[in-house]
Amino acid sequence: xxxxxxxxxxxxxxxxxxxxxYPTPFHRLDRxxxxxxxELYVKREDFSGMTLFGGNKIRKLEYLLHDAIRxxxxxxxxxxxxxxxxxxxxxxxxxxxxxxxxxxxxxIVEPNAADIRANLLLDTILGAEINIIPANGQSTKxxxxxxxxxxxxxxxxxxxxxxxxxxxxxxxxxxLGACGFADAYVETMEQAAAMxxxxxxxxxxxxxxxxxxxxxxxxALLGNDTKLVGIEVGPKPASYPEEVxxxxxxxxxxxxxxxxxxxxxxxVTDQYxxxxxxxxxxxxxxxxxxxxxxxxxxxxxxxxxxxxxxxxEYIRNGRVPKGSTVIFLHTGGATALFSESxxxxxxxxxx
Numbered sequence: 001x002x003x004x005x006x007x008x009x010x011x012x013x014x015x016x017x018x019x020x021x022y023p024t025p026f027h028r029l030d031r032x033x034x035x036x037x038x039e040l041y042v043k044r045e046d047f048s049g050m051t052l053f054g055g056n057k058i059r060k061l062e063y064l065l066h067d068a069i070r071x072x073x074x075x076x077x078x079x080x081x082x083x084x085x086x087x088x089x090x091x092x093x094x095x096x097x098x099x100x101x102x103x104x105x106x107x108i109v110e111p112n113a114a115d116i117r118a119n120l121l122l123d124t125i126l127g128a129e130i131n132i133i134p135a136n137g138q139s140t141k142x143x144x145x146x147x148x149x150x151x152x153x154x155x156x157x158x159x160x161x162x163x164x165x166x167x168x169x170x171x172x173x174x175x176l177g178a179c180g181f182a183d184a185y186v187e188t189m190e191q192a193a194a195m196x197x198x199x200x201x202x203x204x205x206x207x208x209x210x211x212x213x214x215x216x217x218x219x220a221l222l223g224n225d226t227k228l229v230g231i232e233v234g235p236k237p238a239s240y241p242e243e244v245x246x247x248x249x250x251x252x253x254x255x256x257x258x259x260x261x262x263x264x265x266x267x268v269t270d271q272y273x274x275x276x277x278x279x280x281x282x283x284x285x286x287x288x289x290x291x292x293x294x295x296x297x298x299x300x301x302x303x304x305x306x307x308x309x310x311x312x313e314y315i316r317n318g319r320v321p322k323g324s325t326v327i328f329l330h331t332g333g334a335t336a337l338f339s340e341s342x343x344x345x346x347x348x349x350x351x
Contacts, residue, residue, distance in 0.1 A: 001223030002257070007186050010255045014179060017066045019093050020058040021049035026191040029328075031294045036315050037322040041197070042297070043188050046304070046332035050096060053122055054089040055304075055332015059180030060172035060210060061093040067176055068099065068166035075100040075158055077151075078168040081108045081140050081278055082132060083302070083343060085333045086171050086208075088119040091128040099166075101128040102158070104151055106135040106143035108278045109342040118339035139234070139277065140170055171208025175250035181214020182221060182251060188327060189222060197325050199226045203314070204329040205307035206230035206268060207277075209240070211331065213247035216266050220252065220259040226327075228266040231310035233303050234277025241268055272310035278302055280345025284309035288347060300336035301343055307331070 002010070025044040033040045045056035068076060076094045080087035082105045091101035103123060111120055111132070123130055131154065135143045144151065155165055168174070185202075192199050206212040212230040219228055230244070241263060248261035274281030280301045287309040288299045299305040311328055314320045336343055 002221045002259070004186055004190055004222075007182070007218070007221050010257060011179060011183050014063060014176065014255065015066045015070065016062040016180075017069075017097065019050050019062050019065070019096060021047065023187050023191060024048055026188065029295050035294075038315055038320060039197070039323075039325040041192070041199075041325070041327050043191075043327055043329045045184070046330045046334060048332065051092055053119070053335050054085050054092065055330075056184075056211060057086045057089040057172055058093065059184055060177035061090060061180075063176045063180050064166075064168055064172055064174065065093055065097050065099070069097060071164070071166065073099065073164045073166035075102060075163040076166050076168060077102045077104070077155060078172075079104045079140065079144050079170045081106050082111050083109070083119045083278070083336055083339045085119060085303070085335070088122050088126075088335075090168060090172070091123050091126045095126055100163070101126065102131070102154070103128050104131045104133060104144065104147070106138075106140040107132050108135045108140065109340050111340060118335045122335070144170070169208070171210045173208040173210030173213070173247060175247060175254045178210050178214035178217060178247055178251040179255060181211050182218035182255070183214075185215045185218025186222065188329070189224060189226070192327070199327050200324040201227045201229060201314075201320055202327040202329060203229045203231060203307060203311040205233050205303040205331050206244075207233045207303065209244050209247050212266065212268070213244050214251060215329075216244060216248040216261045217251045217255075219265055220248070220261045221257060223259075229311070229314070230266060230268040231272050231307035232268055232270045233273050233306050235273070236268075236270065244268070269310060272313065273306050278343050280343060280347070281306060281309070282346060285345055285347050287312050289351065297330070298334045298337060299330070300333040301345060301347060302336045303333045304331050
């Protein structure tokens, strides 16, 4: 168990850039708390900066792009779906740092070249090199695995032109990137303590493991007993919890910590992503409307909307007891509300 000061010192030794606006806001959701008899707070990672768009990936990029610059790289390559928050935030942060962004994007939902929307429009405005790869019904991970000849060929071309490449996997899910969310966990608990709160639960969306792994690492370092719940936003293999544990422990070793993440430190659930990643869930969309109409906060249909829905189902069915103090980590991504109809679903219908 470490103190907040000790953890901050460990993270500080890794080195990072200042790209986001921290600490992000932390406040009570008054109307929902009163309706359901819980103390519900939101951690506004959708306010991370450096722009109005994207969300939580900036925490990872502060560490990763510091490493890229330290290594003398001038080009950053990363991966995602065409509406990837991570890819867009990487392009944004790269431009801020004077680096060239190169994106490989899986067209899980086929974009319309005559009507570029949301994050893909922002990628275009940023002048990122955009390589769109047909997904053909596969996941982003599968698409990238099967496109390695194309990807490696382009990387070799860039290297032959004299560029030095920093390669960031989907979601920024490297041990160094996960350290950004160990930092976020500590920040959240510090804010809660300042308000006299002892959180019983913290809910987050989980996709490529980086955010949840970092939160697990932070929890292991602090040694508190807040129940950490990851709401999966798409289908994952049975080995997914082991992948979270492995990345969390790599992050802890990188920080020089002797604490260990084990399976009892968190829970993941696959009950709330609906038909798949980037496929709208009618139930989650109902809760996106509910959050907007009770608290004036927007969630997106890919990540934060599904995790908010999952948390609300935990509250409604009593898995979170009345009187509990609950934190919803809002991972951002509201630009997806302006994406293709195949992602937005029935949110465009008046209900």
